[in-house]
Amino acid sequence: MAIAYRRILLKLSGEALMGPDAFGYNAEIMAGFVRQIDAVAGLGVQVGIVVGGGNLFRGATGALSGMDRATADSMGMLATVMNALALKDALMAAGVPARVMTAVTIAHVGEAFERDAAVRHLEAGRVVIFGGGTGNPFFTTDTASALRAAEIGADLMLKATKVDGVYTADPKKNPSATKYDRLTFDEAIAKNLGVLDTAAFALCREQKMPLQVFSIFKEDALLRVVRGEPEGTLVTL
Helix, strand or coil: CCCCCCEEEEEECHHHHHCCCCCCCCHHHHHHHHHHHHHHHHCCCEEEEEECCCCCCCHHHHHHCCCCHHHHHHHHHHHHHHHHHHHHHHHHHCCCCEEEEECCCCCCCCEECCHHHHHHHHHCCCEEEEECCCCCCCCCHHHHHHHHHHHHCCCEEEEEECCCCEECCCCCCCCCCCEECEEEHHHHHHCCCCCCCHHHHHHHHHCCCCEEEEECCCCCHHHHHHCCCCCCEEEEC
């Protein structure tokens, strides 16, 4: 079965891991993600994943409640490491080799992020889950995703969402909103579509890194993306 991309970086939000629940992890949702990741890894696609932490703690929310932003972001980074460990455990239980690499050094929990080591894991067929964001406060996991995608030389960055692509407006609020099949980075920024934060967009554009926005909740959606089939919205130069 032909694949269109040899190496991908998947951005998976913490909110996606909790599914319909209010907090934590939803076992059925997690199992569905594992099946999709296993399917593409089985085709020989090298898979890197950046996980968010919103199901456990969001730095921005903590800052809004009066907490120092740097402290809140550090707590958010720790939440992403917890999510990385949970996802690794689910993958390993399904027989999918996986490693956690973290930008926040925590001995005996995950490997400290190092680019060459990450690439070696990918080339050996292991899914690499990047926790800890960029390792610095004031940067989102969108930016961490763009950064890791560039560092590992990914062919495509994917943003997995609950919506099946990028729309002219929020389709939940505006039933007449229409979906874009393709966009340029400049168009997405000019239209203020909120696909990624500005820093992540700038890095993707600078690195000529194509971005696919799709719904991870659609059965086999990830498989269709790596085959190069129409799915979601593709953002390019």
